Amino acid sequence: MRIALVTTRELPVPDADEDLLLPHLPEATLVAWEDPDVDWAGFDAAFIRSTWNYQDHRDDFLAWARAVELTTALHNRHATLAWNTDKRYLADLAAAGVPTVPTAFVAPGERAGDDALAGHVVVKPSVGAGSNGARLLRDDPAGAAAHVAALHARGLTAMIQPYLHEVDEHGESALIFVGGALSHTARKAAILSRDMSWATGLYADEKIAPAAATPAERDVAARVLEAAARLGHDDLAYARVDLLPTPDGPVLLELELAEPSLFLGLDPEAPARAAAAFRARAARG
Incomplete structure (x- = not known):
């Protein structure tokens, strides 16, 4: 069996998850999604x-995923990638009854309401x-509106x-969650309220520690x-379910189904669990 773990040529070093996963999954190979010489049909699963770097090449990335899915089993599926790589999916989940961080989406050509920009x-x-393109604005409606305009100038929905x-x-x-079961939980320190660093240039560095999910967090994640x-x-x-605390209980910040860090280094058994789940999924096709 041959398994592709899909990365990008823009990542200067292998991701920490991949370093931990590969020893438990010798049938796997790191492959860049944008490498034109890869024979994806030669893999049983990807x-x-x-x-x-998908956010800068989303159309190309989704076209690639659609093509790969015709020749090999892709996880997660193209339809899920298309839905989950635009955070407007949060509106779908909120409409489905999931407690979610209140979010206003403002497409190019639209104007943000004054209430949305306040505070x-x-x-x-x-x-x-x-955290690319994310800014925390404190009581600065003009600055918030300016950042919305800057995102619009790049053709992006804010x-x-x-x-x-x-x-x-x-x-x-x-x-x-790996293979449908909760594997482990991470606690991430607030990132936008402090100076950010960018060791790889692709994502902001995070302070992460192991944690135990509370019953309320488990319940919201299941929902x-x-x-x-x-x-x-x-x-x-x-899947990675990112939750924020509120006085009324946890709420969804993001549901990561495309390319989340799995923080495998936080639990000694997590790499082996992930490898076993990936191997079983690949065997299913």
Whole structure:
């Protein structure tokens, strides 16, 4: 059996997850999605992993995924990638009853409402990863509007969310699911409220520690994945559910189904679990 772990040529070094996964998955090879010389039909399965430049080449990336899916089993599927690589999917999940960070989406040619720009807000593109293009504006409606305009000038839809201050004390929780089961949980320190660094140039560096998911976090994560399944995005090889704390309980910040870091280094057993799940999924085709 041959398995492709899909990365990008723009990543200067292998991702930490890949370094941990490969020893447990000797049938796997790191392959760049944009490498024109790859024979994707030669693989039994391809797992999207560190394709972190997709936001700058989304149309090409999705066209590539559609083509690969014709010749080999792609995880996660093209339809899920198309849905999940634009954060407007959050509106679908909110409509399905998932507690979600309130989000206003403002497409090019549209104007953000004054209420959306007031207070402490996060403005970022709806297509983006690794905090690229994200800014925290504190009581600066003009600055927020200017950042919306800057995103529009790049042809991007802007999204505006209130900054939930509880994250500064409690952090963000990331529940990692592999093969349909909760593998482990990470706690991420607030990132936008401090100076960011960019070691790879593709994503902002994060401070991450192992954590135990609370019953409330498990419940919300289950609701998120159930809602995604009802929308046609089920049978997932992996998922990461990112939650923020609020006085009323956790709310969804992002559901990562395309190329999330799985933070395998936080749990000694996580790499072997992920490898076994990927191997079983590849064997299914």
